[in-house]
Amino acid sequence: MAWLSARTNDGSLPVRGEDLADFQFDGERFALVDRQRGIRKPAALAAAFSIRTVYTQPGQPRPYDDLPGVDGRLRYKWRGTDPQHPENVALRRAMQHRLPLIWFFGVGQGLYQPTFPVYLVAEEVARHQFVVGYEPELAAAAPDSPVEAALRRYVLQETKVRLHQPVFRATVMRAYGTRCAVCSLRHGELLDAAHIVPDSTEGGIASVTNGLALCRIHHAAYDRRILGINPDYVVHIRHDLLDEIDGPMLEHGLKRRHGQPLMVLPEIGRERPDRDLLAQTWEQFASRGSS
Numbered sequence: 232m233a234w235l236s237a238r239t240n241d242g243s244l245p246v247r248g249e250d251l252a253d254f255q256f257d258g259e260r261f262a263l264v265d266r267q268r269g270i271r272k273p274a275a276l277a278a279a280f281s282i283r284t285v286y287t288q289p290g291q292p293r294p295y296d297d298l299p300g301v302d303g304r305l306r307y308k309w310r311g312t313d314p315q316h317p318e319n320v321a322l323r324r325a326m327q328h329r330l331p332l333i334w335f336f337g338v339g340q341g342l343y344q345p346t347f348p349v350y351l352v353a354e355e356v357a358r359h360q361f362v363v364g365y366e367p368e369l370a371a372a373a374p375d376s377p378v379e380a381a382l383r384r385y386v387l388q389e390t391k392v393r394l395h396q397p398v399f400r401a402t403v404m405r406a407y408g409t410r411c412a413v414c415s416l417r418h419g420e421l422l423d424a425a426h427i428v429p430d431s432t433e434g435g436i437a438s439v440t441n442g443l444a445l446c447r448i449h450h451a452a453y454d455r456r457i458l459g460i461n462p463d464y465v466v467h468i469r470h471d472l473l474d475e476i477d478g479p480m481l482e483h484g485l486k487r488r489h490g491q492p493l494m495v496l497p498e499i500g501r502e503r504p505d506r507d508l509l510a511q512t513w514e515q516f517a518s519r520g521s522s
């Protein structure tokens with residue numbers, strides 16, 4: 232995990248599957264993920280070591296469900312339906328011994344956002360899955376009590392910050408080639424994964440189709456409705472700014488973008504911004520612009 236922290240800038244950047252092959256333990260190569268399967272159970276260890284969820288493009292059926300359950304926690308499916316399958320036994324051992332695992336979450340073909348350490352805090356045998364949490368001591372508790380409501384909010388918030396936000400960001404940055412959609416600026420440190428319509432706190436990971444890679448200025452301008460993007464991917468700048476005279480940021484960064492198409496869009500068609508979502512935000516921009 233320390234090696235992975237260093238490779239991912241403390242877990243803030245995704246890692247390519249092939250780069251994981253560089254990892255060595257005691258001078259020997261040691262696979263951090265299983266290339267064929269979701270569950271990595273090294274022969275020398277009694278328990279599972281890492282789990283993996285592959286990336287699915289928008290509109291494709293997801294092999295695993297990343298939506299939090301009623302308790303706010305995530306789930307990880309068994310391998311198949313046999314509780315005694317060696318990989319399921321290996322996951323159960325990790326749960327019983329409260330061992331930390333690494334979860335490699337796909338954000339593109341062969342590209343993973345790792346989140347770690349995670350713990351398996353309970354097993355839901357009837358649904359063929361384990362309950363995943365960030366704290367080993369927080370076993371899944373009975374829902375619907377007042378204390379549980381507060382705990383659920385806490386768990387949801389933690390999942391959002393530790394898994395959903397990094398996965399959304401990594402997916403959007405990969406889809407846009409780490410460039411601002413409006414001005415094509417290439418510096419990841421200056422780029423955000425912006426939501427077209429605000430992210431709901433209850434849902435799972437926001438789809439890349441509700442995302443835009445935007446530099447900090449264009450992100451703030453979009454959120455404040457200074458800059459609008461219509462459903463045909465054309466940028467508009469609020470009218471009062473077009474009449475203003477100021478320095479290069481206003482002149483080049485904003486005014487000259489007016490009436491121009493987005494400079495960067497995802498290559499994969501189904502990852503491009505959802506036109507209905509753009510229309511919702513565009514309506515708010517257009518109504519402010521005319522007032």
Ligand SMILES: [Zn+2]
Pocket residue numbers: 411412413414415416445446447448449
């Ligand atoms: Zn920009």
